[in-house]
Amino acid sequence: MQKHIHPKITLVGAGPGDAELITLKGIRALRSADVILYDALVNKELLEYAGENVPAVFVGKRAGNHELPQNQINELIVQSALTYGHVVRLKGGDSFVFGRGHEEMEYAAQHGIETSVVPGISSSIAVPELQHIPLTRRGVSESFWVLTGTTRAGELSADLHLAAQSNATAIVLMGLGKLAEIMSLYQQAGRGRLPVAVIQNGSLAGERIVVAEVDTITEIVQRENIGSPAIIVLGEVVRSHPAAQLRELVVAECN
Numbered sequence: 001m002q003k004h005i006h007p008k009i010t011l012v013g014a015g016p017g018d019a020e021l022i023t024l025k026g027i028r029a030l031r032s033a034d035v036i037l038y039d040a041l042v043n044k045e046l047l048e049y050a051g052e053n054v055p056a057v058f059v060g061k062r063a064g065n066h067e068l069p070q071n072q073i074n075e076l077i078v079q080s081a082l083t084y085g086h087v088v089r090l091k092g093g094d095s096f097v098f099g100r101g102h103e104e105m106e107y108a109a110q111h112g113i114e115t116s117v118v119p120g121i122s123s124s125i126a127v128p129e130l131q132h133i134p135l136t137r138r139g140v141s142e143s144f145w146v147l148t149g150t151t152r153a154g155e156l157s158a159d160l161h162l163a164a165q166s167n168a169t170a171i172v173l174m175g176l177g178k179l180a181e182i183m184s185l186y187q188q189a190g191r192g193r194l195p196v197a198v199i200q201n202g203s204l205a206g207e208r209i210v211v212a213e214v215d216t217i218t219e220i221v222q223r224e225n226i227g228s229p230a231i232i233v234l235g236e237v238v239r240s241h242p243a244a245q246l247r248e249l250v251v252a253e254c255n
């Protein structure tokens with residue numbers, strides 16, 4: 001007898017990398033998936049929650065290496081739902097934070113597919129937190145901004161110019177390639193002594209952190225060969241990092 005197909009998509013945030021940082025609801029969704037479409041920053045261990053013979057398709061994108069254009073991902077989601085039934089779209093961190101999750105959900109809904117979303121722990125919050133850097137702290141920082149270093153047009157976001165003028169903690173995703181330009185914005189705003197942390201592979205084996213100041217961080221990150229994925233945290237809260245004696249450089253290998 002042919003299986004009755006009920007096309008639907010669940011967007012699941014996989015968390016920042018450590019497989020244990022997905023939600024219980026996310027695991028339940030994976031267990032009931034008929035097909036999984038997953039991104040580059042997703043921990044592959046999570047695929048073990050899928051049922052036997054459930055296909056898991058890599059549709060990830062990494063900077064400069066686009067495996068599949070977004071419109072083809074959208075189409076694949078719809079076709080997979082019509083072919084298999086329940087599609088779990090597994091994305092790094094939270095799907096709605098620089099994840100294009102909402103676009104995918106909208107596209108699927110426009111094609112008559114039932115949609116739901118399971119929030120994930122965004123790297124923007126978890127990665128600094130795992131390094132004991134609070135994003136807000138009484139008397140130090142009253143807010144935090146999550147920004148992208150790389151806009152669609154390849155330019156620095158206008159919001160970064162505003163962030164450089166603000167006391168808010170700035171968490172910059174996808175910014176490593178533009179680190180020098182971002183630091184130059186802060187220097188122009190007279191913030192050369194502001195503490196900065198750059199954290200690579202947060203929550204994973206091989207996690208590394210460099211803590212320095214706006215004036216010095218770019219050179220140190222290059223020298224220490226810090227690569228992607230990485231998050232830049234700018235703000236006085238970085239002084240809360242346990243090792244931060246900020247006149248000195250701190251480079252720590254974690255795990």
Ligand SMILES: C[S@@+](CC[C@H](N)C(=O)[O-])C[C@H]1O[C@@H](n2cnc3c(N)ncnc32)[C@H](O)[C@@H]1O
Pocket residue numbers: 016017041091092093094095096097098099121122123124127172173174175199200201202203204228229230231
């Ligand atoms: C396309 S964005 C997706 C963000 C994701 N939706 C989230 O909420 O974490 C990818 C960027 O997130 C940051 N990122 C994600 N996971 C990370 C990790 N484990 N360690 C450091 N940075 C990470 C990096 O800046 C990376 O370039």
